[in-house]
Amino acid sequence: MEQWGAGLKYKYISDFEDTSLNYTNDAGEKVVYQVESWSTVDAYVNYRFEGDSILDKTRISFGVRNLGDKNPPFADQAFGYNSSTHSNKGRYVYLNLNRKF
DSSP states (O other): OTTEEEEEEEEEEOOEEEEEEEEEOTTSOEEEEEEOOEEEEEEEEEEEEOSSSTTTTEEEEEEEESTTOOOOOOOSSGGGSOTTTOOOOOOEEEEEEEEOO
């Protein structure tokens, strides 16, 4: 919308088998651990300055990552989650200033 912009990102990772955590139940059956599905939402809004002012060609962005502040699901890996698939970063807010020359 002219100088304004906004975005929303939805990231979904389905459940999967954690092959490093295989065990046998009391009935002697092999059981494979299922890592639960996980999703996060990020959002941002930005404004692009135009005109003859010193701020011409400058963009300011404000955003929030992991809006729901969701923790990654448990997996049998270092730190208790699968770092190659999930992120342990909680909700965080950022402000970005970008200037083109």
